[in-house]
Amino acid sequence: MTTESLTRRFQDKIDQELKIEPKDWMPDAYRKTLIRQISQHAHSEVVGMLPEGNWITRAPSLRRKVALLAKVQDEAGHGLYLYSACETLGIRRETLIEELLSGKAKYSSIFNYPTLTWADIGAIGWLVDGAAIMNQVPLCRCSYGPYARAMVRVCKEESFHQRQGFEILLTLCQGAADQKAMAQDALDRWWWPSLMMFGPSDKDSIHTAQSMRWKIKRFTNDELRQKFIDMTVPQAEVLGLTIPDPELQWDEASGHYHSGPIDWEEFGQVLRGNGPCNAERLEARQRAHQEGTWVREAAQAYAAKQIEESKKVG
Amino acid sequence: MQSEWPLWEVFIRPKNGLHHIHAGSLHAADAAMAIQNARDVYTRRNEGVSLWVVESVHLHASDPDDADMLFEPAKDKIYRHPTFYDLPDEVKHM
Numbered sequence: 001m002t003t004e005s006l007t008r009r010f011q012d013k014i015d016q017e018l019k020i021e022p023k024d025w026m027p028d029a030y031r032k033t034l035i036r037q038i039s040q041h042a043h044s045e046v047v048g049m050l051p052e053g054n055w056i057t058r059a060p061s062l063r064r065k066v067a068l069l070a071k072v073q074d075e076a077g078h079g080l081y082l083y084s085a086c087e088t089l090g091i092r093r094e095t096l097i098e099e100l101l102s103g104k105a106k107y108s109s110i111f112n113y114p115t116l117t118w119a120d121i122g123a124i125g126w127l128v129d130g131a132a133i134m135n136q137v138p139l140c141r142c143s144y145g146p147y148a149r150a151m152v153r154v155c156k157e158e159s160f161h162q163r164q165g166f167e168i169l170l171t172l173c174q175g176a177a178d179q180k181a182m183a184q185d186a187l188d189r190w191w192w193p194s195l196m197m198f199g200p201s202d203k204d205s206i207h208t209a210q211s212m213r214w215k216i217k218r219f220t221n222d223e224l225r226q227k228f229i230d231m232t233v234p235q236a237e238v239l240g241l242t243i244p245d246p247e248l249q250w251d252e253a254s255g256h257y258h259s260g261p262i263d264w265e266e267f268g269q270v271l272r273g274n275g276p277c278n279a280e281r282l283e284a285r286q287r288a289h290q291e292g293t294w295v296r297e298a299a300q301a302y303a304a305k306q307i308e309e310s311k312k313v314g
Numbered sequence: 315m316q317s318e319w320p321l322w323e324v325f326i327r328p329k330n331g332l333h334h335i336h337a338g339s340l341h342a343a344d345a346a347m348a349i350q351n352a353r354d355v356y357t358r359r360n361e362g363v364s365l366w367v368v369e370s371v372h373l374h375a376s377d378p379d380d381a382d383m384l385f386e387p388a389k390d391k392i393y394r395h396p397t398f399y400d401l402p403d404e405v406k407h408m
């Protein structure tokens with residue numbers, strides 16, 4: 001069959017909402033787009049453990065500590081599900097890890113911001129996981145089977161992440177004035193980076209149109225961002241916190257909140273590696289990989305030895 | 315040394331009486347570690363009561379291009395289904 005007719009058959013399947021599975025024929029560009037998107041997503045889960053891991057030993061109570069531990073452990077699992085899905089496209093795990101460690105691969109820019117106070121852990125759960133959920137729910141219907149299935153698993157686990165974050169902030173907001181101020185400060189710092197998590201605005205997003213045709217994406221960046229704002233503003237009201245956007249106001253006509261412009265210059269800077277923690281995050285991953293080398297080697301040597309032993313017995 | 319740990323496919327039995335179902339994959343040095351890792355990542359919320367791990371290289375799959383040849387013929391064999399056979403209404407329990 002010619003590439004042209006294969007491509008047509010492929011697009012027909014997608015138009016009929018049929019899933020593409022690993023061994024099915026797919027255009028090179030579809031494969032490449034998925035590898036890029038899924039690996040970036042996997043890297044984000046893994047690097048995303050760092051800002052929160054920073055607070056595990058300093059969680060204010062045992063209840064908070066077990067919740068945070070469980071959440072960070074989930075994120076490690078999400079990374080694994082996604083790397084596995086990515087490997088079904090014919091790329092090796094080692095290659096993916098190398099790309100992360102060399103700084104070649106991207107991950108979500110949000111994780112290049114520091115977690116300065118305990119309230120940041122609340123803000124991350126509420127806003128960062130909230131934004132992640134907004135992105136991930138439509139991905140459960142992505143045209144690529146393994147990615148869609150990984151997302152179903154991830155989304156199931158994700159909802160407690162957001163709730164525990166909101167609960168942390170709610171507790172602070174009902175506490176002393178200092179505590180409430182700490183919550184407000186966290187919201188002030190995390191609000192705009194959270195909105196940037198949805199990616200560049202539609203007019204600057206080069207991949208969106210093709211990804212929508214391939215049903216990898218179901219909504220544009222701006223659509224998802226708007227949904228997130230509409231969902232989150234009333235939640236901030238419950239907390240009694242002020243969203244740091246002087247232009248934010250309900251627009252009766254559109255039925256949406258109107259919000260102020262995003263500082264895309266900042267987004268670009270963080271993406272290019274100049275955010276507050278880019279170097280620190282990469283360094284932490286490189287060190288972890290380095291320090292784990294002997295463990296990987298020892299496990300492999302042990303496995304090889306077990307096989308030898310079993311041959312002797314047999 | 316420094317080559318990658320092999321890839322394993324993970325299957326979970328959701329509860330006794332049901333089949334093991336494919337859940338995903340992971341890398342591990344050997345079967346014991348694959349089971350341990352599968353337990354840690356795939357069954358954190360009562361997903362199952364039993365695990366199988368199979369090294370991915372041992373799994374052989376049919377070619378998607380053969381799907382028509384393999385599975386299409388079953389579609390027109392409607393006589394393999396009970397509804398194909400006409401019985402009078404008086405006949406009960408059949």
Ligand SMILES: [Fe+2]
Binds near residue numbers: 045074075078132154
């Ligand atoms: Fe996650």
Ligand SMILES: [Fe+2]
Binds near residue numbers: 075161
């Ligand atoms: Fe999460």
